[in-house]
Structure formats: C-alpha cells, structure tokens
Amino acid sequence: MDRLSRPSKLTLAAxxxxxGVSAPTVSKVVxxxxxxAEATRARVLAALQRTxxxxxxxxxxxxxxxxxxxxxxxxxxAYGVEVLNGxxxxxxxxxxxxxxxxxxxxxxxxxxxxxxxxRMIDEGRAGMIVVTSAFGSAQLxxxxxxxxxxxVVDPLNPPPADVFSVGASNWAGGxxxxxxxxxxxxxxxxxxxxxxxxxxxxxRLHGYMAALxxxxxxxxxxxxxxxxxxxxxxxxxxxxxxxxDDPPTAIFAGSDSIALGVLAEARRQDVRIPEEMSLVGxxxxxxxxxxxxxxTSVSQPLQEMGRSALSFILRQKNGEEIDSRRVExxxxxxxxxxxxPPRASTPLGESPPSRAE
Amino acid sequence: MDRLSRPSKLTLAAxxxxxGVSAPTVSKVVxxxxxxAEATRARVLAALQRTxxxxxxxxxxxxxxxxxxxxxxxxxxAYGVEVLNGxxxxxxxxxxxxxxxxxxxxxxxxxxxxxxxxRMIDEGRAGMIVVTSAFGSAQLxxxxxxxxxxxVVDPLNPPPADVFSVGASNWAGGxxxxxxxxxxxxxxxxxxxxxxxxxxxxxRLHGYMAALxxxxxxxxxxxxxxxxxxxxxxxxxxxxxxxxDDPPTAIFAGSDSIALGVLAEARRQDVRIPEEMSLVGxxxxxxxxxxxxxxTSVSQPLQEMGRSALSFILRQKNGEEIDSRRVExxxxxxxxxxxxPPRASTPLGESPPSRAE
DNA sequence: CCTGCTTTCGAAATATTTCGGACCCGTTCA
DNA sequence: TGAACGGGTCCGAAATATTTCGAAAGCAGG
Numbered sequence: 001m002d003r004l005s006r007p008s009k010l011t012l013a014a015x016x017x018x019x020g021v022s023a024p025t026v027s028k029v030v031x032x033x034x035x036x037a038e039a040t041r042a043r044v045l046a047a048l049q050r051t052x053x054x055x056x057x058x059x060x061x062x063x064x065x066x067x068x069x070x071x072x073x074x075x076x077x078a079y080g081v082e083v084l085n086g087x088x089x090x091x092x093x094x095x096x097x098x099x100x101x102x103x104x105x106x107x108x109x110x111x112x113x114x115x116x117x118x119r120m121i122d123e124g125r126a127g128m129i130v131v132t133s134a135f136g137s138a139q140l141x142x143x144x145x146x147x148x149x150x151x152v153v154d155p156l157n158p159p160p161a162d163v164f165s166v167g168a169s170n171w172a173g174g175x176x177x178x179x180x181x182x183x184x185x186x187x188x189x190x191x192x193x194x195x196x197x198x199x200x201x202x203x204r205l206h207g208y209m210a211a212l213x214x215x216x217x218x219x220x221x222x223x224x225x226x227x228x229x230x231x232x233x234x235x236x237x238x239x240x241x242x243x244x245d246d247p248p249t250a251i252f253a254g255s256d257s258i259a260l261g262v263l264a265e266a267r268r269q270d271v272r273i274p275e276e277m278s279l280v281g282x283x284x285x286x287x288x289x290x291x292x293x294x295x296t297s298v299s300q301p302l303q304e305m306g307r308s309a310l311s312f313i314l315r316q317k318n319g320e321e322i323d324s325r326r327v328e329x330x331x332x333x334x335x336x337x338x339x340x341p342p343r344a345s346t347p348l349g350e351s352p353p354s355r356a357e
Numbered sequence: 358m359d360r361l362s363r364p365s366k367l368t369l370a371a372x373x374x375x376x377g378v379s380a381p382t383v384s385k386v387v388x389x390x391x392x393x394a395e396a397t398r399a400r401v402l403a404a405l406q407r408t409x410x411x412x413x414x415x416x417x418x419x420x421x422x423x424x425x426x427x428x429x430x431x432x433x434x435a436y437g438v439e440v441l442n443g444x445x446x447x448x449x450x451x452x453x454x455x456x457x458x459x460x461x462x463x464x465x466x467x468x469x470x471x472x473x474x475x476r477m478i479d480e481g482r483a484g485m486i487v488v489t490s491a492f493g494s495a496q497l498x499x500x501x502x503x504x505x506x507x508x509v510v511d512p513l514n515p516p517p518a519d520v521f522s523v524g525a526s527n528w529a530g531g532x533x534x535x536x537x538x539x540x541x542x543x544x545x546x547x548x549x550x551x552x553x554x555x556x557x558x559x560x561r562l563h564g565y566m567a568a569l570x571x572x573x574x575x576x577x578x579x580x581x582x583x584x585x586x587x588x589x590x591x592x593x594x595x596x597x598x599x600x601x602d603d604p605p606t607a608i609f610a611g612s613d614s615i616a617l618g619v620l621a622e623a624r625r626q627d628v629r630i631p632e633e634m635s636l637v638g639x640x641x642x643x644x645x646x647x648x649x650x651x652x653t654s655v656s657q658p659l660q661e662m663g664r665s666a667l668s669f670i671l672r673q674k675n676g677e678e679i680d681s682r683r684v685e686x687x688x689x690x691x692x693x694x695x696x697x698p699p700r701a702s703t704p705l706g707e708s709p710p711s712r713a714e
Numbered sequence: 715c716c717t718g719c720t721t722t723c724g725a726a727a728t729a730t731t732t733c734g735g736a737c738c739c740g741t742t743c744a
Numbered sequence: 745t746g747a748a749c750g751g752g753t754c755c756g757a758a759a760t761a762t763t764t765c766g767a768a769a770g771c772a773g774g
Binding site for chain 2: 067075076081084085088092097098099100101102231257260261263264267286287290291292293294
C-alpha cells in the first residue's frame with residue numbers, strides 16, 4: 001500500500017511501522033500509559049526521538065509549561081524556606097510560576113503516583129522539584145515514563161542514579177567545621193548529627209571524622225550523637241554531653257536548629273558560649289545570624305540550590321544536553337561569635353590563629 | 358441503519374445523529390472550537406445537555422478552579438511563613454493548589470494590572486490571597502471588575518472598604534502586652550513599633566497607650582520608636598533606649614524579629630533579660646520559643662489567619678453569602694521567660710501577681 | 715496439565731484534527 | 745445590471761489519534 005514508506009507524512013502510524021508495533025502502542029508511549037513493556041517503550045521512545053514525532057496535542061500546546069511544582073516535607077524549617085526563596089528568585093527571572101505543595105498534609109484524596117504524574121501533564125507543568133524524602137520510586141517511575149523533568153534537592157536518601165539531584169558539599173563542610181575548631185585549639189569536639197540514616201548527616205559526620213583524624217585526634221564515640229534536625233534534639237544531646245565525666249570543649253551541630261537548642265540548654269546550665277564551649281552550626285540560615293551569640297556556621301548555598309534546581313528543570317524542558325545528573329554546590333564556613341579557643345589549655349606548638357575574618 | 362437510535366451506547370456519533378450534524382461538529386462543540394456557527398452550537402449543546410454526553414477527556418479531567426495564588430512581599434519573615442503554613446493546611450483539606458508569588462521580584466515583563474487579572478481567569482484561578490502592602494488600588498479594581506475573589510491578610514495600609522481582609526486584634530494585643538508589664542510592676546515601658554505608617558503598628562501602639570493610661574502611667578515620647586520589622590531595628594532602638602538618662606525597665610517590641618534584635622543588643626551590653634529588662638514580643642512565631650531566653654510574646658493566630666483567608670476565597674467562589682468583609686482573629690499573650698518584675702522597686706499598693714502560668 | 719491471575723499488545727470502536735469545498739456576501743468591472 | 749472575483753464562515757469527509765476491551769502469552773500454584 002504505502003509505496004513511500006519513509007519520507008511521507010510523519011504520522012503515528014509511520015512511527016509504529018518503523019518500530020514494528022501497532023499504532024495504539026505508540027500512542028500509549030506518547031501519552032505515558034502504563035500497559036507497555038519497558039523494552040517496547042524504549043524502542044518506541046528511540047524511534048520517537050529519531051523521527052521527532054509530536055502528537056497533535058503536543059504540537060499545539062506550544063507555550064505552556066510556565067509552572068513548576070515544588071514539594072516540601074514541611075515549611076517549619078528555615079532550611080526549606082531558604083531553598084524556596086532560591087526557587088522563587090529564579091522563577092521570577094525566568095517567568096515561571098511556582099506551585100507549592102506540602103507532603104504529610106495528605107488530603108481527602110491522596111492521589112496515586114500515576115494520577116499525580118498525569119496531572120502534571122494535564123496542568124502543563126514544566127516539572128517538579130522535590131525537597132523531601134517522601135517521594136517513592138513508584139512516583140519517580142511514573143514521572144520518568146512521562147518524561148516529566150524532576151529534581152531532588154539534597155535528598156535524605158540517596159536518589160536513584162537516573163534522577164537529577166542538587167546538594168551541597170556536606171563532607172567538605174563537616175571537615176571545615178571540625179578543622180576550624182581544631183585550629184582554635186580544641187581537641188575534645190563533639191558532633192550532633194541529624195538523622196543517622198540521612199545521607200547528608202553521614203557525609204558531615206565523615207568530614208568531621210576526617211578532620212579529626214588528620215589532626216591526630218581520636219574520634220570518641222560518646223561525643224557523637226544523632227537525631228532529628230530540631231532544637232529539642234540539641235537540648236537533649238547537650239544535656240547528655242554536659243553529664244559526661246569529660247565533656248567536650250566544642251560542639252559541631254549538624255544544623256543551625258540543633259545548635260539553637262544547644263544554645264538554649266547552655267544558657268540554662270550557665271555554660272557560656274563561646275568562652276566555655278564553642279559551637280558550630282550547619283546551614284547558615286538567618287537563625288544563625290540572629291541568635292545570641294551569632295552562630296559560627298557552615299553555610300550551605302540554600303538559595304543557590306533552589307535556583308539550581310529550577311534551572312535544571314528548565315534545561316531538561318528545553319531538551320538541553322545535561323552533562324551531570326548531580327550538582328554539588330560548595331559549602332563554606334562563616335565564622336561569627338560562637339567559637340573561640342578553649343579556655344583552659346592553650347594549644348601546644350604554634351600559636352593558634354587569631355579569630356578569622 | 359441504526360435500529361435502536363436512542364438507548365444504545367451514548368457516543369459522540371449518537372449525539373451527532375440526534376442533532377442531525379456530523380460527528381466532527383459535535384466534537385468541536387464539546388472541545389470549544391471556534392468554527393461552529395452559534396445556532397448550530399446551541400442545538401448541539403442542548404442535545405449534549407439532554408443526553409449527558411461527556412468526552413473521554415472531560416470524563417477524567419478535574420473540575421476547574423482548583424488553585425489560588427498567594428502573594429507575599431518576601432518570605433524572609435517568620436510571619437509570612439506561618440501564614441503560608443496556614444494557607445497550605447487549608448489547601449490540603451480543601452484540595453486546592455497554591456501558587457506562590459513574591460512581589461519585589463519583578464521579572465522581565467512586569468505584567469500590568471489588567472493582564473494580571475485576566476491571567477487569573479485564563480488559568481482558572483479561584484482567587485488571590487495578598488499578604489503584602491504592594492498591591493495598588495488599580496490592581497484591586499481590575500480584580501473586582503472581573504469578580505475574582507481576593508483577600509488581603511493583615512494589610513499594612515487600611516484596605517478599601519469593599520475588599521475582604523483578615524487580620525488580628527492588634528489593639529487588644531498591644532493592650533495585653535502593656536498590661537502584663539504593668540501588672541508585673543513596670544512603670545517605665547518602651548514601645549518599639551514597626552513602620553509607623555502600618556495600620557497594625559498603630560493599633561498596637563494605641564493598645565499600649567490605652568493600657569498605660571488605664572494604669573495611670575504617662576506615655577513618654579522618648580520611649581516610643583518605630584522602624585521596619587527587622588532585628589536591626591531592635592538593635593538600633595535598644596541602643597537608643599539604653600543611652601537614655603532614665604532608661605525603661607521593660608520593652609514591648611512590635612514584632613518578634615525586632616525583639617530578637619533587642620535580645621542581641623542586650624547581651625552585648627550585658628543587660629540581663631528578664632532580670633534587668635523585661636521584653637515582650639509580638640507574633641508568637643517559633644523564633645519566640647527558641648530564643649534565649651524564650652520570649653514572652655503576643656501570639657497572633659497566623660496559621661489561622663492563613664486558613665481563614667483561603668476559606669474566605671472558597672466561600673466567595675461558591676457564591677455563599679458573606680456577612681462581614683473583615684475578620685479579626687484574637688491575639689493572646691503567651692508568657693515565657695523574658696518578663697519579670699522590675700528589679701529595683703517593688704510595686705506599691707498591692708503585691709504584684711506572681712508569674713502567670 | 716489445568717486454573718486463575720497478570721502483563722502486554724493490537725483490532726475495533728471511538729474521538730479529534732486537517733483540510734478542502736460549499737456557501738454567503740460584498741466589491742469590481744464588463 | 746449582473747457576472748466574476750475575493751474573502752470570509754461553516755461544515756463534514758478523510759486522515760489521524762486515542763481508548764476500550766478482549767485475546768494471547770507468561771507465570772505461579774495446585
């Protein structure tokens with residue numbers, strides 16, 4: 001029948017013939033239906049790519065995609081708000097709208113993975129930025145099938161290899177914090193981590209340990225604790241540390257909010273910071289600047305991370321070639337007033353560097 | 358041909374036959390295409406109504422108006438974040454989506470009032486919640502003409518009479534704060550307001566003055582200052598107060614963030630709180646709980662305000678009768694550890710009440 | 715080897731889009 | 745005046761796309 005099989009019209013049927021499947025099957029792939037085997041889907045996808053076929057629906061919805069959805073666990077942390085600020089900033093310059101969404105607030109109709117992904121398409125969303133752990137692989141899968149751009153920010157759990165993610169150099173940050181304390185002359189340095197299962201906590205811990213070992217200090221198990229990223233955790237851990245026979249002279253807290261708890265408990269027990277105890281936080285949120293005393297903290301470029309995440313989405317959307325699926329932005333130590341040399345013993349050897357600027 | 362014309366399957370073709378047009382024509386009407394004569398469209402529409410036919414697309418698609426837009430000045434204040442949390446909470450239960458938008462981040466194309474309003478319609482938005490001052494009357498006008506529900510939360514400027522607004526009982530809050538300090542025995546009580554032009558600052562100030570006058574204390578001008586709702590303002594004002602010949606023994610700050618600045622400056626100058634200086638904040642954000650010492654603060658039901666705002670939108674959307682255009686939610690004083698009786702002079706007359714619970 | 719279940723696929727039914735032609739109307743020109 | 749022309753609107757045949765639904769194939773568990 002079709003004399004000129006190849007160059008004619010570029011229709012669904014043509015693509016189907018090329019791959020050797022039926023038209024409905026190609027249609028299903030184009031529209032992200034589920035009942036297509038992975039292998040078949042891949043072949044069709046390839047042909048689609050080659051021929052550049054677009055469904056009429058795709059053809060007409062040219063401008064769309066002016067919105068991204070951002071999903072948070074909760075907005076109770078300064079961390080999340082900062083990331084959101086970064087996203088908003090980039091959204092403003094790139095003229096995107098931002099749909100905010102909070103997990104844990106699951107509503108009347110919890111909306112399965114498939115519906116949720118389909119909805120993204122229906123509403124013409126450019127993609128999704130996830131700042132939470134609670135995003136199952138089923139959901140990621142549904143997105144991938146529909147080729148919806150998705151970016152995970154600083155995932156608590158390591159993300160699947162083929163998902164884009166944005167994070168910070170937690171290991172380097174942990175090392176910087178501990179090194180700073182070592183340089184001030186501290187030898188007894190505690191670490192209060194976040195959830196021990198979280199990727200980022202672990203990286204910070206290992207950075208801390210690396211610095212200690214490099215400085216010839218043994219890592220004491222009883223100086224290391226973990227718990228949620230909340231002030232109460234700082235309070236609890238601080239109590240435990242102060243109850244020790246040989247309490248540390250410095251603390252590296254895994255987040256500013258934990259450090260805030262430490263600060264509160266220190267005041268209650270009349271432990272002066274930084275004179276009697278040095279304290280380093282992590283995140284570099286406004287909390288760190290406004291606390292009493294202002295907190296030395298490892299600053300994460302949270303806004304930058306938000307910006308990057310959106311930029312990632314936009315580049316995926318525009319079909320740009322993306323070299324790396326993972327971006328890791330640099331953390332840096334901001335020295336404020338919560339760290340000082342330890343009181344009793346001046347460090348041996350060379351004199352300690354004076355307060356950095 | 359079709360023996361049983363009516364009761365069979367309810368397909369597009371059936372409807373077309375009923376009206377006496379072709380299937381494509383019905384399809385066009387269903388999908389809102391333009392190339393159908395008005396008369397024809399009406400006849401088809403009637404048949405559609407009669408038969409109850411729905412296109413597969415309509416069958417699965419969601420009902421419109423599932424999104425509200427929320428506009429903030431910035432997200433740098435805990436205040437805004439709390440309100441947003443309230444909105445998100447209500448959004449979850451009412452299955453609405455939230456589009457977040459920040460003014461001051463004006464983008465490449467600033468989008469005039471009319472376009473902006475029109476866009477709300479085009480995108481099927483249910484309404485808008487404004488948590489900012491920067492929303493001109495031209496913009497409000499454009500919304501009103503199109504009958505787009507809009508709610509202003511705690512407007513800095515008094516809103517036009519015919520715009521819905523949600524606020525808190527600032528006057529009562531100011532009075533409660535000052536009364537609390539009076540009851541503790543303070544007589545020299547300073548007020549650090551927010552922007553003097555802001556409605557809410559003024560209300561708090563007047564509440565404070567009312568309490569003072571009721572307590573027979575004269576209002577000292579030099580104890581009253583104003584400025585932005587930021588820690589730096591608290592620092593500045595605190596410096597000024599401490600430089601006074603006769604500094605106050607208590608401070609009522611117009612917001613928790615201002616109070617945080619006061620706290621920082623107090624520590625720097627070794628003024629102990631609450632022993633040497635009592636301090637009351639306003640807002641009741643998390644900052645107040647986590648500060649050192651925890652802040653006595655006039656708590657605003659910020660989340661509740663957010664919830665109310667959205668609920669207002671929803672009720673307008675559903676055409677419910679709305680009795681009042683203004684809702685004012687109650688503030689209440691939360692006593693924590695930053696207030697105590699003044700050191701030097703025990704109050705005359707009756708003994709001061711012990712620390713409230 | 716059956717049985718019941720699931721997965722995957724495509725034929726047929728259904729829906730939508732494209733595109734050309736009919737029709738109407740005003741304008742131009744013989 | 746009326747035929748010829750141009751441009752617009754509206755419709756439907758045919759082309760194209762999507763959905764439904766059942767059949768085939770694979771896969772436990774008897």
